[in-house]
Amino acid sequence: MTSAPLPALPYALIATDLDGTLLSSGDSVSARSTAALAAARAAGARHIIVTGRPVPQVRHVLAGLGYTGLAVCAQGAQVYDAAHGRLLHSVSMDRELAEVALGKIEAEVGEVYAAVNQEGPDAEMLMGPGYRMWHPHLPTVRVARRSGLWSAPISKVLLQHPELDDDELTRVARSVVGDLVNVTMAGEYTVELQPLGVDKAYGLARAAAVLGASPAATIAFGDMPNDIPMFAWAAHGVAMANSHPELVAVADEVTLSNAADGVAVVLERLFG
Numbered sequence: 329m330t331s332a333p334l335p336a337l338p339y340a341l342i343a344t345d346l347d348g349t350l351l352s353s354g355d356s357v358s359a360r361s362t363a364a365l366a367a368a369r370a371a372g373a374r375h376i377i378v379t380g381r382p383v384p385q386v387r388h389v390l391a392g393l394g395y396t397g398l399a400v401c402a403q404g405a406q407v408y409d410a411a412h413g414r415l416l417h418s419v420s421m422d423r424e425l426a427e428v429a430l431g432k433i434e435a436e437v438g439e440v441y442a443a444v445n446q447e448g449p450d451a452e453m454l455m456g457p458g459y460r461m462w463h464p465h466l467p468t469v470r471v472a473r474r475s476g477l478w479s480a481p482i483s484k485v486l487l488q489h490p491e492l493d494d495d496e497l498t499r500v501a502r503s504v505v506g507d508l509v510n511v512t513m514a515g516e517y518t519v520e521l522q523p524l525g526v527d528k529a530y531g532l533a534r535a536a537a538v539l540g541a542s543p544a545a546t547i548a549f550g551d552m553p554n555d556i557p558m559f560a561w562a563a564h565g566v567a568m569a570n571s572h573p574e575l576v577a578v579a580d581e582v583t584l585s586n587a588a589d590g591v592a593v594v595l596e597r598l599f600g
Contacts, residue, residue: 337372338598340545343400343532343558346379346389347463347515348551349568349586355389362393364592368599376400376535378528380514380554382445382483383408383415385453385466398538402445402483403514403522403554404531407538413449417534420447421509421523423478426485429505429521430474433487436504437497441488442474447481454479459488462517485521494519498553513572514554529557547598549583549591550575566594 342365344350352358365375375397379386382402387410390399396411407417426444434440441458445451455461456474471477477485489497497519502511509521536546548555548562551571559565559578567579568590576582583590 337545339547339564340373341536341539341541341547342368342373342375342595343378343546343548343562344375344591345550345552345555345558346377346381346386348570349549349555350377350591351389352587355392357389357393358589358592360589361592364589364595364599368595371599373599374539374541376532376539378404378532378535378548378550378558380518380520380528381466382406382451382453383449384451385445387449398535400528400531400535402531403512403520403526404528404557405447405483405522405526407531407535408449415449416538417531418447419483419523419526420481421484421521423482425508426482426521427478429501429509430485430487432504432508433501437489437492437500439490440497441490442477443468443486444477444482445484445486447483451480458490459486460517462515483522487519487521488517512554513552515552520554527557528554529561532558532561547594549594551586566590 378400380403390410399408401408405419409416443455443459445453453468454477455468455470461468494513498513513519543561544563546562547564548558549566551568553574565579566581566583567575569585583594
């Protein structure tokens with residue numbers, strides 16, 4: 329009597345966003361999600377974090393998870409080796425181009441408030457006048473003048489407007505500077521500018537190549553429009569119930585919210 333063959337691994341690579349997706353309140357991961365990821369890894373799958381946060385703002389989350397894999401950070405601009413605490417890849421944004429882009433946007437909609445994520449594994453987030461930090465757990469440094477934002481190399485610029493909502497600010501910014509920079513919305517009060525061609529798909533493709541994983545073997549989880557390129561790259565995109573409508577429109581599946589362990593629900597179905 330021969331035993332039945334084992335079923336094929338549903339997905340070899342599991343790519344998860346953090347905020348609004350894997351994380352619950354307080355930058356924590358629930359026990360259920362932790363167990364579901366552990367079961368998937370035990371079955372042979374690999375987990376990779378793909379986040380808009382730069383390395384300095386994600387390191388404490390990785391430590392809390394006991395995460396030792398690769399992490400795609402800064403909206404795809406950074407690939408970070410958590411086990412060795414080093415960047416494998418990093419893309420900087422031209423600071424003169426960033427200033428030009430801001431000027432063009434302000435010529436269209438009036439004053440915007442700006443912040444930057446500096447480049448590097450230990451760099452700071454600098455906030456210019458008027459910019460409001462939406463996340464209570466992330467360290468920031470306030471500068472008195474916008475010129476102070478350009479004191480060191482940066483990976484991206486973050487924008488807010490005193491009147492326009494995120495969707496409208498994104499739409500206007502794309503129409504004005506979409507041929508100069510990549511414009512994306514990553515969350516509430518988080519419209520971002522990056523070098524053309526740099527997005528979550530760009531970073532995930534680089535990290536997956538290091539791991540020997542293919543798009544066809546990847547399932548991705550997210551909640552915001554910045555996850556759309558990642559969904560386009562992966563074989564299967566799962567949007568959270570709390571997702572932005574633009575992401576839901578391109579998702580292959582919608583699961584429960586991050587607060588209801590939506591990532592775990594799907595992984596338990598796939599990996600048992």
